Amino acid sequence: MAKSALLGSSLAKKYWMALTGLFLSIFLVAHLAGNLVLLGGEAMAEDFNAYAEFMTTFPVIKIISYLLYASILFHAIDGIMLTIQNRKARPVKYHYEKPSANSGWASRNMAFLGTIVLLFIVGHMATFWWRMKFGEMPIDAAGQKDLYTVVATYFTTASTAWLHVALYVVAMIAIGFHLWHGLQSAFQSLGVNHPKYTPVIKKIGQIFAVVIPALFAIIPIFMFINQ
Amino acid sequence: MNLTLKIWRQNGPEDKGRMEIYPVQDINPDMSFLEMMDVLNEQLIAEGKDPIAFDHDCREGICGMCSMFINGEAHGPGRRITTCQLHMRSFNDGDTIVVEPWRAAAFPVIKDLATDRSAFDRIQQAGGYVSVNTSGNTIDANAIPVPKTDADRAFDAATCIGCGACVATCKNSSAMLFVSAKVSQYALLPQGKVEAKERVRKMVNQMDIEGFGNCTNTGACEVECPVGISLENIARMNREYLSASLSSAE
Ligand code: SF4
Ligand code: FES
Secondary structure (H helix, E strand, O other), X not given: OOOOOOOOOHHHHHHHHHHHHHHHHHHHHHHHHHHHHHHHHHHHHHHHHHHHHHHHHOHHHHHHHHHHXXXXXXXXXXXXXXXXXXXXXXXXXXXXXXXXXXXXXXXXXXXHHHHHHHHHHHHHHHHHHHHHHHOOOOEOOOOOEOHHHHHHHHHHHOOOHHHHHHHHHHHHHHHHHHHHHHHHHHHHHOOOOOOXXXXXXXXXXXXXXXXXXXXXXXXXXXXXXXX | OOEEEEEEEOXXXXXXXXXXXXXXXXXXXXXXXXXXXXXXXHHHHHOOOOXXXXXXXXXXXXXXXXOOXXXXXXXXXXXXXXXXXXXXXXXXXXXXXXXXXXXXXXXXXXXXXXXXXHHHHHHHHHHOOOOOOOOOOOOOHHHXXXXXXXXXXXXXXXXOOXXXXXXXXXXXXOOHHHHHHHHHHHXXXXXXXOOHHHHHHHHHHHHHHOXXXXXXXXXXXXXXXXXXXXXXXXXXXXXXHHHHHHXXXX
16 A cells, blocks of 8 residues: 555545544533633633633643644645645636536635634634743732733723634634534544435434534624723 | 537547537437437538547447436436436427537547547456356356345446446546446455456456546446446445455565
8 A cells, every 4th residue: 555544545635634623612611611601701700710710720621732733734734735736636716617606615725714714723822821831910809810801901901802703703703604604514524424324313413503602702892892 | 309419529638629600400319328429420422521520339328338418417317327328308499409528538529529538448357257157168147145235236236338438438537437337346256266366456447547536435437337336336446456455464
């Protein structure tokens, strides 16, 4: 066998893309659960900070978080390799193409959507994750790192708060489209396709793709309006 | 009908190629697209020009030879048809029709609209067969019972005519629909199961060697395939390959 079947082959790229993608989707739910505490406002600030503290220090979560960073990297590198090879597979482009006749917009623009999401993740981690881990943090009444205040400042009182909110919403829209194709696609890649279950998987995937990013986006909008 | 055709001309594999414009008059709407091309070619020959090379054979939708990317779609507008089954009544008088060859690194242009699809043959030769001794001891086909649903699904997969529209239409030039149809037609039957693991690994490996792109599940192939090969076959190939690779000693 010329290429390693579980690493280098065209199908291996599918499997890894699907597995890391599904893992990242599960992470989104966990992340969202914590973020929703922010909707409680000042009253819940200490609860949010306690949650953030737990997420950055509890050993099991730490191991999972390394797995998470690795997944993001793997997912992105896999995508870049895929895009390069796929470009090479069609050196001369068509003069006239009608792609909307046979496929969905999101499915054809996963690389573009993924790039937006990756840029967002980099910025997002620089703003919150980096500061929480290595930067100067205010301390709340309970003596915990006050991530709540950092978030609230970023989305409400900072002079460019409106821009922060807008960029956040754009990123959530990109994640939504990425998931719209990506979730059901992951099942297909792993070989799960069945006349009875696939329509259900597709529906659930689409609901997930709308609901999860929407809930994420509501939080900064709510904070901005309620300031 | 009077039409304007914009057709890709390329003298050979090394030529860069270009779009050229040809007007055609008095086309009968009941002609097939290939018959319209014949009319154009006769016109070109009468004018002392080089006729347009294009692939065709059966002209009834069973051989898979006719190709052509017409107005942005493999085999043109319409579903479940090949180019020989596309009729001029699908167009309007005065239309401009853009005609290009299948475009993929693995399907190099031989001349004009004719491409070299022998990559498919090499994939097939890599494992798309059943090793049985057929000399003198033919066994009755019904000697091994096969569930009706399996037989039907294997038959559906076997209807693939190897036309390459799936590759041509895929934004990644992926051949997964074709390969998965060939993998499935054997994997579903007891006679084919014996070599199933080896087969899927060899065929996928050959597909990668030929330089086809990676599938991203856009589903365009399934829509444009003239015989309606389903994405379920690709999922089956994904399963077969995963289990074959996990369990292999290499
Ligand atoms: S799968 Fe369909 S489109 Fe692809 S080669 Fe076979 S018949 Fe043609
Ligand atoms: S010429 Fe045989 S399928 Fe069109």
